[in-house]
Amino acid sequence: MEIAVLSGKGGTGKTSITASFASLLPKLVLVDCDVDAANLHIVMRPNTLQESIYVSGHTATIDYSICTHCGVCVDYCRFEAIFNNNGTITIDEIACDGCKLCSRVCPQQAIHMIQNDKSRWYVSQISHGAMVHARLAPGEENSGKLVQKIREEAKKIADQESVQIILLDGPPGTGCPVISTLTGVDIVVCVTEPSRSAFHDLQRLVELVQQFDIPMYVIINKFNIYAELTETICQWCKQQQIPIIAKIPFDTQIVESMIACTSIVDYAPDSITSIEIKQAIHTILKQHGITY
Numbered sequence: 001m002e003i004a005v006l007s008g009k010g011g012t013g014k015t016s017i018t019a020s021f022a023s024l025l026p027k028l029v030l031v032d033c034d035v036d037a038a039n040l041h042i043v044m045r046p047n048t049l050q051e052s053i054y055v056s057g058h059t060a061t062i063d064y065s066i067c068t069h070c071g072v073c074v075d076y077c078r079f080e081a082i083f084n085n086n087g088t089i090t091i092d093e094i095a096c097d098g099c100k101l102c103s104r105v106c107p108q109q110a111i112h113m114i115q116n117d118k119s120r121w122y123v124s125q126i127s128h129g130a131m132v133h134a135r136l137a138p139g140e141e142n143s144g145k146l147v148q149k150i151r152e153e154a155k156k157i158a159d160q161e162s163v164q165i166i167l168l169d170g171p172p173g174t175g176c177p178v179i180s181t182l183t184g185v186d187i188v189v190c191v192t193e194p195s196r197s198a199f200h201d202l203q204r205l206v207e208l209v210q211q212f213d214i215p216m217y218v219i220i221n222k223f224n225i226y227a228e229l230t231e232t233i234c235q236w237c238k239q240q241q242i243p244i245i246a247k248i249p250f251d252t253q254i255v256e257s258m259i260a261c262t263s264i265v266d267y268a269p270d271s272i273t274s275i276e277i278k279q280a281i282h283t284i285l286k287q288h289g290i291t292y
């Protein structure tokens with residue numbers, strides 16, 4: 001059973017809620033699918049067991065000892081990544097898509113492809129299970145494929161260790177890494193807050209999730225900072241037939257727990273916030289017949 005926690009907008013408290021779910025589940029494999037800006041490991045403080053290289057793509061490079069500056073490669077590059085810089089043929093590494101066409105058409109065989117191998121993925125141990133997360137190097141591409149990679153590793157671990165639940169902390173937005181996070185999951189939890197931008201992004205996210213036909217729940221964080229908009233979100237969720245499983249008040253203890261690098265349910269287990277989060281995960285497990 002794979003549960004993805006998502007939020008269309010960043011900063012809604014999604015990672016805090018995921019960390020709390022992870023603390024409450026007795027055994028799980030936890031995956032941080034936000035490979036562009038992973039931060040769940042800061043809260044979970046895992047013990048790293050394995051670090052692996054992720055090759056995110058290739059970049060063309062010119063061997064100037066044999067390049068004749070004929071310009072053939074410039075004409076063929078569809079990404080305008082090769083240009084004539086005052087007589088020197090130059091490759092823009094950021095614009096290069098790694099398609100390898102230039103290396104094939106170069107009459108001197110002066111272009112080589114080098115691996116983009118600065119990204120990493122990790123398998124770690126947390127207090128009651130395993131964690132898989134990754135770090136995509138700045139400017140590198142294929143974040144969706146990296147999400148796919150770490151999800152595959154998580155499934156292997158879950159199978160090997162007979163773990164029933166894989167919990168995914170999704171990236172913000174509705175782009176490629178979110179789609180990689182959603183593909184094949186069983187349950188989606190959308191975390192939102194009563195702000196115009198968060199509601200707008202929730203609507204976009206729900207529209208996306210509905211295309212995947214995955215059971216969905218909503219958690220409203222900081223619900224009391226804008227009661228009128230919270231009511232609008234509740235009405236909208238009702239129309240969409242999406243259950244709201246928690247309404248969490250604005251709580252400075254969440255910030256304190258993050259500073260203390262722990263989840264709110266460990267930091268303040270008896271707080272209203274923790275009780276709401278406990279009820280939320282309990283509702284999900286009960287609805288889907290998962291017993292621990």
Ligand code: SF4
Nearest residue numbers: 067068070071073106
């Ligand atoms: S095609 Fe080859 S030889 Fe010609 S400019 Fe490009 S790299 Fe240099």
Ligand code: SF4
Nearest residue numbers: 077096097099100102
């Ligand atoms: S690998 Fe493709 S995108 Fe990169 S410079 Fe060569 S032709 Fe252009």
